[in-house]
Amino acid sequence: MKTRNLGGGLGSVSAIGLGCMGMSEFYGPTNRDQSYETLDRALELGVTFYDTADTYGIGANETLLSDFVRQNxxxxxxxxxxxxxxxxxxxxRHIDSSPAYMKQAVEASLKRLGIDQIDLYYAHRLDGVTPIEDTVGAMADLIKEGKIRGIGLSEISAQTLRRANAVHPVAAVQTEYSLWSRDPEAEMLATCAELGTAFVPYSPLGRGFLTGKVTTLSDLADDDFRHTQPRFADxxxxxxLNLLEQYRAIADSAGCSPAQLALAWVLAQGDHIIPIPGTKRRTYLEDNIGAADVTLNEDILTRLDTLFPRGAAAGDRYTEQGMQMTNL
Structure with missing residues (x-):
């Protein structure tokens, strides 16, 4: 597995990480044994970077990962x-990025995970009230206390990143980024590169759309949260879907699967970019990891840029309420 560097002195991790959210909820039925098999296989394939959150499964995802993390x-x-x-x-949902709540939250996460120190701790969203300087200052205190190793921020603006980085180096920024969610290209990618901050795209497969496996809403389980997302609406x-036929043809030209094409494109946008595609299935994991060995030539990259210019996707990536929590 190739590696890439996180910022903030956290060192190198696998060039492709694993998003674990779907192992607990949001994407249909879950299976604990299946999840453990996927986690073990990821480690065998060289994946060293694993992503969770206290809100996934309302704590259940951290608990699920506990044994795996401690054993490895x-x-x-x-x-x-x-x-x-x-x-x-x-x-x-309620957002609270205050120092007071953070101190409670980190202790709860450490307990669920059964570890003494979290490698990378993100403010998942900002509440729009607490100054970023206060949030990051309190996270810096957690580093001094040995409870976390590095600071991350999610769904923020480039201006907020600069303010945060003036308080303490930010190791990573996590934001949705893929061929059909290209807004970070406006400022964030360049700002992260300038500041030495890793950029960690979540949903680099367009919430599964870019795998080509979702062609109708009936492909999704009844409790799949994509039923509520604008881009999957009638x-x-x-x-x-009109984009998919041409996209599959490009994948064929590149000699890879549609999922690998999407991930290889993300990786090609900068050496500081570390995507974390999520899956709970070994077969999808193995396909995704294969993207690390896919090199896209200029013709393929040009065809993708032409097919998926910024704003190509119909519909916002979140509901109106969800969009209000982004780019703060």
Missing amino acids: RDNVTLATKFAIIRSDDPDV GNLDQN
Whole structure:
């Protein structure tokens, strides 16, 4: 497995990480044994970078990862997050990025994970009230206390990253980025490169769309959260599917699967970019990891840029409420 560097002195990790959210919820039925098989296979394939959050499964995802992380502590760089507070109503979320809440959240995460130190700790979202300087200052205190090794921020603006980095070096910024979500190209990618901050794209497969396996809403489980996402809504999905036939043809030209094409394109956008495609299945994992060995020539890259210019996807990537929590 090729490696890439996180910022903040955290060192190198696998060039492709593993997003673990779907092992606990959001993408249909979950299976604990299947998840453990996928985690073990990821490690065999050289994946060292694993991503979770306290809100995934309302703590269940951190608990799921606990044994795996502890048993393989020297070979695993673990990222988790705080700030999104869930309620019994799945449609209700509260954001709290205050130092006071963070101190509670980090202790709860450490307990669920069963470890003494988190490698990379993200503010999952910002509440729009707490100054970023206060949030990052408190996270820097956690580094001094030995509870975390590095600071991460998610779904922020480039301006906020600069303010945060003035308080303490930011190891990574996590934001959605893929061929059909290219907004970070406006400022964020260049800002991260300038500051020595790794950029960690989540949903680099366009929430599965770019694998070519979602062609109708009936392909999704009844409780799959993509039923609520604008890009998968009636009308928008039909428009987006018009892109897939040409996209599959490009994948054939590149000699790789559609998923590998999407990931190889993300990797080609900068050496500081470390995508974390999520999956709970070994077969999809193995296909995804193969992207690390795919090299795209200029013709392929040009064809992809032409097919998926910024704004090509029909519909926002989140609901109106979800979009209000981004780019703060």
